[in-house]
Amino acid sequence: MVAPLLQAEAVTYHYPDGRAGIVEASVSVAEGESLVILGANASGKTTLLQLLAGLIFPARGTVRAFDIVLSEQSLQDGDFARTFRQRVGFLFQDTDAMLFSATVYDDIAFGPLQLDLTPDEVRRRVEETLSLLGLSAIAQQPPHQLSGGEKKKVALAALLAVSPGALLLDEPTSGLDPRSQRWFVELAGELRAMGKTLVTATHDLHVADEIADRVIVLGEDHRIAAEGPPERLLRDLDLLLSVNLVHQHAHIHDGRVHVHPHSHLHAHDHQ
Amino acid sequence: MLPSWVAEAAPARSAPRRRSAGFIQRTLHQTARFAEHTVFAERVARPARPGLLHTLDARIKLLSILGLIVAATFLHHVPSLWVLAAFIAAAAAVSRIPARALFHRFWWSVPLVFVIAALPAALNLVTPGDSLLTIYRLDEAVRLGRLQLPPELTITRQGLASAALVTTRLFVGVLFAVTLTLTTRWDDLLKAAYCRASAPFVLILTMAYRYLFVLLRTVEDMHLAKRARTILPGTPSAERRWIGRRVGALFSRSRHLTERVYSAMLARGYRGEPKALTAFHLEGTEAAWVLACAAVASLALLADRLLLAKLPW
Ligand SMILES: Nc1ncnc2c1ncn2[C@@H]1O[C@H](COP(=O)(O)OP(=O)(O)OP(=O)(O)O)[C@@H](O)[C@H]1O
Ligand SMILES: [Mg+2]
Numbered sequence: 350m351v352a353p354l355l356q357a358e359a360v361t362y363h364y365p366d367g368r369a370g371i372v373e374a375s376v377s378v379a380e381g382e383s384l385v386i387l388g389a390n391a392s393g394k395t396t397l398l399q400l401l402a403g404l405i406f407p408a409r410g411t412v413r414a415f416d417i418v419l420s421e422q423s424l425q426d427g428d429f430a431r432t433f434r435q436r437v438g439f440l441f442q443d444t445d446a447m448l449f450s451a452t453v454y455d456d457i458a459f460g461p462l463q464l465d466l467t468p469d470e471v472r473r474r475v476e477e478t479l480s481l482l483g484l485s486a487i488a489q490q491p492p493h494q495l496s497g498g499e500k501k502k503v504a505l506a507a508l509l510a511v512s513p514g515a516l517l518l519d520e521p522t523s524g525l526d527p528r529s530q531r532w533f534v535e536l537a538g539e540l541r542a543m544g545k546t547l548v549t550a551t552h553d554l555h556v557a558d559e560i561a562d563r564v565i566v567l568g569e570d571h572r573i574a575a576e577g578p579p580e581r582l583l584r585d586l587d588l589l590l591s592v593n594l595v596h597q598h599a600h601i602h603d604g605r606v607h608v609h610p611h612s613h614l615h616a617h618d619h620q
Numbered sequence: 621m622l623p624s625w626v627a628e629a630a631p632a633r634s635a636p637r638r639r640s641a642g643f644i645q646r647t648l649h650q651t652a653r654f655a656e657h658t659v660f661a662e663r664v665a666r667p668a669r670p671g672l673l674h675t676l677d678a679r680i681k682l683l684s685i686l687g688l689i690v691a692a693t694f695l696h697h698v699p700s701l702w703v704l705a706a707f708i709a710a711a712a713a714v715s716r717i718p719a720r721a722l723f724h725r726f727w728w729s730v731p732l733v734f735v736i737a738a739l740p741a742a743l744n745l746v747t748p749g750d751s752l753l754t755i756y757r758l759d760e761a762v763r764l765g766r767l768q769l770p771p772e773l774t775i776t777r778q779g780l781a782s783a784a785l786v787t788t789r790l791f792v793g794v795l796f797a798v799t800l801t802l803t804t805r806w807d808d809l810l811k812a813a814y815c816r817a818s819a820p821f822v823l824i825l826t827m828a829y830r831y832l833f834v835l836l837r838t839v840e841d842m843h844l845a846k847r848a849r850t851i852l853p854g855t856p857s858a859e860r861r862w863i864g865r866r867v868g869a870l871f872s873r874s875r876h877l878t879e880r881v882y883s884a885m886l887a888r889g890y891r892g893e894p895k896a897l898t899a900f901h902l903e904g905t906e907a908a909w910v911l912a913c914a915a916v917a918s919l920a921l922l923a924d925r926l927l928l929a930k931l932p933w
Contacts (some may be wrong), residue, residue, distance in 0.1 A: 404883040427891060434889035441887075446880035451806065458897055463889030468897055511888060 353377040360410035370396030388567030394550035438513030448492035460511035515546035671715025673803035678812035691917040700924035742779035749778030807896035
């Protein structure tokens with residue numbers, strides 16, 4: 350049996366101020382699958398992803414990548430750190446943290462440069478990524494002058510330029526307009542087709558439904574409330590209600606949980 | 621249920637009186653402008669048609685300019701310092717750096733340094749010598765409390781000369797530094813300055829630069845958010861109190877932000893060593909530049925020792 354790509358065993362993490370981030374969560378991510386971590390605000394999605402990315406380390410439990418325990422010590426080792434960082438990419442929820450260079454171009458080049466590629470290869474990669482995501486026009490702009498959605502795309506470009514086998518995406522669709530959300534869903538599909546592993550944290554049920562092979566639902570107690578195929582979990586109204594992902598007025602049609610803002614201002618009907 | 625006051629419309633108000641933008645707002649605005657300038661510097665450092673100084677290898681440029689700054693500290697006469705200044709100004713002109721970009725950042729600091737730091741050295745108390753200008757002379761001892769006033773206060777020729785020297789040296793040094801930063805991309809500069817010994821220092825600089833923008837943005841956003849929620853403009857003292865409290869919040873935010881920026885760098889494979897896209901290269905231009913620098917520095921030193929030593933200053 351092949352060892353899972355990433356594996357968290359009963360991890361618990363508390364922030365320095367004592368608040369719980371995640372409690373006794375066990376997750377394993379197999380090569381090539383698309384896992385979605387669903388949860389309401391503050392349920393611990395970001396915390397769990399950062400643990401899997403080796404950016405923070407659990408107080409209890411262990412996280413393994415390619416069967417090696419992730420710890421501050423193991424990531425001190427230059428070789429392991431390098432392979433790990435190249436194979437596992439992370440999209441930050443807060444894109445401002447990811448975009449710290451003078452121009453969009455430099456930001457995308459930052460990752461490939463750390464891989465010790467030749468300058469020409471780095472340039473080629475950056476330019477290909479720019480045109481893939483349709484960002485060529487803003488390549489020389491400073492990232493802090495972009496709109497929220499553009500920043501998201503640039504951050505995603507910065508991640509793709511490293512070409513990691515596994516992508517940990519924290520709220521990739523927040524702040525995107527409907528067309529860009531669609532675009533993201535299609536991009537996720539293409540990445541999957543290329544054999545990439547995706548772990549996506551979101552509270553968007555529609556996105557989860559479209560890209561997930563498997564879903565993990567986090568409860569508001571920062572524990573895993575359920576795990577399973579999207580067909581089952583995303584139709585389980587009681588489960589989704591109990592973790593506050595949907596409200597009383599959500600309902601199921603076309604075999605899926607359907608959520609829309611419930612208001613009496615505009616009526617709509619369901620065929 | 622929303623409380624009923626949410627539904628109450630705000631009463632219409634007469635047009636607001638125009639108020640001049642407050643000090644706080646102006647300051648924030650200037651801070652943002654400063655950030656723009658930093659970006660602007662990045663743009664100058666990477667023009668469409670790079671000039672001589674832009675294309676020089678960053679390491680060579682860093683070392684040669686440091687060398688020239690060291691040479692400047694050995695010069696004891698203003699005219700020989702001008703030789704160095706003229707050299708770098710010429711190199712900047714050849715590289716098509718607009719003079720405005722070169723000088724507008726720091727011209728104001730020169731008279732300031734002259735008056736505050738250098739001029740006191742011109743007094744006879746610090747540098748005795750031939751009096752040029754007498755500020756006062758007392759025939760009998762005067763005491764101010766415990767303080768015994770010196771009987772005579774004058775500006776001396778020797779003192780003035782040394783004040784001028786200190787100011788000029790500073791001017792030349794800053795001119796060199798500005799030329800360097802205006803023609804070298806920040807990434808390249810850090811990469812050039814990086815070695816095992818300087819690694820922690822370079823890391824700190826990288827971080828500081830990386831999140832400067834975001835930090836400034838945060839301050840501006842905070843103020844905007846506050847203004848959006850404020851109905852009447854606050855009194856200046858209230859604004860000051862607000863800023864005071866924000867500074868505290870900003871400290872904690874900036875700490876979190878550094879942590880996040882750093883982990884974002886780690887996540888993309890950063891291992892403490894700056895990398896830049898421009899490769900180091902040593903060619904004819906570099907050799908010619910180093911020779912030119914050495915020649916100018918020797919010329920200035922020689923002139924300083926031999927010729928100018930004979931002049932009255
Ligand atoms: N830096 C921090 N310091 C202290 N507590 C934190 C910090 N970051 C998160 N927390 C707390 O940890 C818990 C989990 O947060 P986390 O960011 O993982 O949630 P999330 O599911 O990603 O939420 P969201 O959907 O809002 O992004 C929350 O209760 C939060 O308040
Ligand atoms: Mg989050």
